[in-house]
Amino acid sequence: MAITVSRRRFLKVGGAAAGTAAGALLGLGVDLQPKQVRAQQLRIKDAQVYPSVCPYCAVGCGTLVHVVNGQIVNIEGNPKSPVNKGNLCPKGAAIYQLHVNPNRLTKVLYRKPYGTRWEVVDLEWAMDRVAELVKKTRDETFVETLPNGKRVMHTTAIFSLGGATIDNEWNHIQQKLMRGLGIVRIENQARI
């Protein structure tokens, strides 16, 4: 409080010392403005908070996700995280727009062979179709042994790419499913 008083006092004195009548009066004028307290509505006041992690680079900044009525309303740095202590980079600060974004896809898009446009298709149908295609291609291209007699039990005609942006849990079940099927062309971003 002490500092406040001195700042205010300076204002008045300084204003008067400035010499011009207007300066003094106006300095005073500003100073006379009452301090106003206006109750602000905090957007996240009644929000549920979920600790999360930034999905961009590998620093692993902690974030907090605020949810009101099942909708994400805010995502910001988690001050408790020893990784970032609440800090974020511009990407991390923009995570909200990864979720709430008019450009976001919400339906499965499908393009027929030789098609010229996207079609919106049913999720279940698409899943069934992909499963069929995987089986068909695997069955057609499966190799049990190489010409040199080495047992390989694999297919190299199916390629699974990606993973570095996706949870460890997915990486685990994806590589397990692929290797379980004998699909060995598995890659992610780690070597590019």
Place this chain on the structure above:
Amino acid sequence: MPDSFFTHAPEWRWWIVFYFFIGGIAGGAFALAALLRLFGQPGDRPISRLGYYIAFPGSIISGILLILDLKRPERFWHMLIQSETFRPAFKWWSPISVGSWGLLAFGFFSFLAFVGALAEIGWLPRGLSGLIQGRLGVAVNVLGGLSGFFLAGYTGVLLSTTNRPLWSDTVWLGLLFLVSGFSTGAALLLLLSWRSNTPTIRWLKELDTWTLMLELVVLVILLASVGMAVLRPVLFNAWGVLLLVGVVLVGILVPIALHFRPVLGRLTVPSAAVLVLVGGFILRVVMLLSSEAV
């Protein structure tokens, strides 16, 4: 770079240019009318009434222009009344606040004078002519005249009370606009009554010429007060040319010359008046938009 160049333009453009121009004319016309009422002869009355006819619609148009310029026009009343407490909003140190009240006051008095004038010519009940006659008339004219002067001049003060290039780099803008308002007010009166040649008209002509000379002097002082560091980027371009040609030459020097050498015969007075009006308009255009362009 001068400090005023680190600021942002408020984007006060055409609505405000017209407001400044019309408000200046209205204020100047009323001030002239009031002068004639308060100190002139009965023979001056037609011209003073003409001043009232100009002032009141001018004030209405001014108000409309001002509101149109707001980004939230529906909140124009926030200028006058605090929206949360419904108490009057008045900051004597804020030209825009004082100006709003000034325009309101001017509108009020010019309305009274307008009604009085209509009563005087019999379009409204005669009794209302007391608004511009007798004691009440004196009050209306004094207060209205003062608010007219205010309206013509405060717009320049408003511009100076910013941190913008040119505007805030001088304290002469209020005076310049005031003088210009006076001259353009007089010019409009002259234009509208160009067929007559009464003593009032001669007075007006004389007054306008002197006012134009004063305007030229003020403009020169103003430009000198601004300094080269600001003038160079703001006016050493098309705007400066416009100022020289449109204001100094067309709006001031030529009308003055016409006053002394009425080479156009009957058309001299209206021509000069039109030129003064054009010059007054261009003055607002240049003073506003050259700074806005920075």
Place this chain on the structure above:
Amino acid sequence: MAENHPVAYRYVAEAKRRGSKLISIDPRYTRSSAMADLYVPLRSGTDIAFLGGLIRYMIENEKYFKDYVVNYTNAATIIRDDFQDTEDLEGVFSGLKEAPQGTFQKYVYDNATWQYKRTAAWDAAKAREEAMKAATFAEMIQKMVPPPAEKDPTLQHPRTVFQIVRRHFSRYTPEMVEQICGTPKELFLRVAEMLAENSGPEKTMTFVYAMGWTQHTYGVQNIGAAALLQLLLGNMGRPGGGILALRGHATIQGSTDIPTLHHSIQGYMAHPDARRKHDTLRDYILTETRPTSYWANLPKFMVSYLKSMYGDAAKPENDFGYDWHPKIAGDYSFMASFHAMALGEIKGAFFFGQNPATSIHASLIRRALANLDWMVVKDNFEIETAAFWYKSPEVQSGELKPEQIKTEVFLFPSAQVAEIEGTFTNTARLIQFHEKAADPPGDCRSDAWFTHQLALRLKKLYADSTLPRDEGFKNLTWDYDYAPGTYPTNTRIQGEPDVMKIWREVNGFKTETGELLKGFGELKDDGSTTCASWIYCGAYPEEGRFLPANHTPDPDDKPGTHLGWGFAWPANRRILYNRASADPNGNPWSERKKLIWWDAGQKKWVGYDVPDFPATKAPDTPAKPGATGLDAHDGKSPFIMIADGKGWLFVPVGLQDGPLPTHYEPMESPVPNLLYPKWQNNPIAKVYEHERNQLATIGDPQFPIVLTTYRLTEHHLAGGMSRWLPWLAELQPELFVEISPELAAEKGIKNLDMVRITSKRGTIVAKALVTPRLRPLTVAGKTVHQIGMPWHWGFMGISVGDVVNDLGAWVADPNVQIHEMKALLVNVEKAQ
């Protein structure tokens, strides 16, 4: 670092406030350079020359940390007499031979001559034969223990590692560095002095790198050179030391640990491979186990892994299902796979959150996509890969027509991080859990949902198969559905797998009781434990205790290892090989730099971190001759995963392209190799040959300018997570090329002009950003211009631009098959 990992840089900023010095070595003056005490320009791709110069400086001026080097590195070890260095063979090591078919290489190395000289004769083949007869895995491993290596602790023997290293780098003089790198000699010497001053018992120094070091045909050797230097300076295993990889994806570490990569299986075990002696489980174990290190436990890791795959069907009698497990038989890396796709050898593809249509030599990749029968893209936005068939430059130019592209394309919308629960592993190996905050919109689903649902469908499709080839898949355990009655009720989405069930499998448990494992020390090689990822074992030590979700940071006045926040593999250790933070006797090297130390009273290692060392193994413990595992190391050997417990200055095994880093030029270079004129490039670099994959010649007059590519803090990689976000798009709205005022003047280019950039493989346009942050360098007596381009752009999204990777070449480092986008030759002209 300030540029791409601003939040990691926060600690550098803090250190700088306390007086630390920061050096930025970069072809471009970056945001990190702006913060640095010293900015050092160099020609892109000459890091080994620069680091080699530093190595030479430290050795010749005796600035290395002698106690550390003698005790903790293999400096004293003597190498076989028949080893020949690049100095002997004018640029290559002994063992170079013609490459077999299908490796995309001209030459490969046989590393036999790079080995330690043993104190006794050692016939590995014979030992292996003996081992195959052993009854247990432990006995097998025991038979593979070689006799100890010869050493000379005085480091004077001419064939000691130390002397070989000294000779190898003797030509990397400051003058040579200046000639090759274009770095003024004085600047180089200031760097050398600063590094030396800031290393030793009282101080440590760290290297921070990203793709500037890795994306080269000698990327691994770049890192190796830094490791060598850090070992010489005693900066490994100590707080404030090390070499920090700034990795670019949230769980690029996790997806390497749990590898969605072709070459390895869980926990850095090699993928069973038909090209190596991996025919049976025993073969595999004998080939892959390093008997005298912690890797002696590999049979436990491997058997537990196989149990996690095949469950109860994995039995000792069937080698725990080893025969069902697929084997690789070639290079299936990113570029190799797109090469195969370009040749029509791939029929179907999944792209999960990855956007290859803007990746290396992207125009070739986009053409390859048209060869697929089907592809699945799973992403948040309609990325370039999904849209290749109607929006790619090749379609725009008329070369490809949608009506002629057979590919059946699926684009599945994805849930985003706050809509999924799961874990990421950051670049410091820290596994952190993120909660699910809300349901994703519409048909957006987590990737785990997708894979789980796909697996359930495939399980059904194969349920009735009686083919032997399908037996493995039928036995593949797939139990991730929530237990009845436990599915979350606050969601409209059905069919998500239970993350904690996945973790049960990753962490591992006892097969008899189902009891979760508390650490990899509990793993067994008899099938009584199952564990998918031995390095992640212990993250979920008991029901209700999931350490990645731990949220207890250290208070401000505590050491700051934050052992209560998340879980860092292995065993929650924060600094690897931290035994090296104490001196040979177990005392901290200095008070300032203490981390863990030997407490003689308690007879154990104590300190701020979890010791990366047997907890009660005293510093004076001798090595047990002939023993396996860590018993083979003495108490002064910090590097427990390494065969001799020492940091390797000289790397006898593990590297394809030589035991020591050697300067070679990038595949495209404006100058010849000044050091070894006979060998311009890494002799065993890979080139994925294709008619469209041509390379410029040395000093090619058509392509005189060096292009380096990079990322911006405002964008993320190929842009799939940034170019669609208005808040990020407006920060860096368009592709640009950074050009020095000197080059701009030469080419008549002004700021914001459209510029055409052409490589041997393609042409793109970009806006010029003329900036003094780039500068011409004098290299080998001639002026070399360098330009820089961020590569985030593509033809979809809010912020669009040409694909910089269209300029790239399919060439690769032979160790890890990374490309060389950091040093290309191009030409630059004003467009129109």
Place this chain on the structure above:
Amino acid sequence: MAEPMGFFTDTSVCIGCKACEVACKAWNQLPARNGGKVQLSGISYDNTVELNGIQWRHVKFIEDFTPDRSTERWLMMSDVCKHCVQAACLEVCPTGAIIRTEFDTVVIQQNVCNGCRSCIAACPFGVIEINPETNTAMKCTLCYDRLQAGMVPACAQACPTQSIQFGPISELRQRAQQRLEQLHAAGVMQARLYGHDESILGGLNAFYLLLDEPGKYGLPANPQLPSRNLAPSAALSAAGAVALGLLGLVGLRKQRMDRLAAEERGQGEGSHAG
């Protein structure tokens, strides 16, 4: 009243990452310019170019290199509303929309502002602009809502290098002084503070440590209140009004004299002073 709070922005550690810009937009739900579809500015890495109604934090990039690179500096600075103790915007605002809060910060009440833009012209730093979505004047609120909840403003929380520090002004001034001394001791003699004391507009509640002259960063060297011009400007105008009035009166008097003279010569119309 609570203690005066504010920002100390230490530009010597600013890495130009723009986290502050995005964190600000995210918290305050401000849109990107034209939905993010904009053109490259060509001004170093600065593509947001200015502070305005939807850009309450703005990072400036100044490339300061000599042709031979003997001097090489890339200055970066996160600019923001200064929350002046003597605030020009607050001074001129006619509606009372702009208030000084209990934290001594300056806030534009969005439900009051009617978009007259006098604050825009008044601000000596070019901070305020109209937000095209609300058509009201907007600028940094110093996260008034967060402050009332005891939280740190979004930008300061996001800033990875503590270039943006938030706290009580008295404490920030001490920290700034220490940092300045540290830099001077390290030989960075160009370092200086800007707005840390009353000499600039009574003190800036968002003040800076700069590595060069204010002008280099686009900051006015000697910003002033617009009201400095009010009294002289008004006085001149008033004097002008008097002068014009007198001019008119002189004319009228002359006219009357002429008329009286004419009356004396012939029988003119009678006159009454009106």
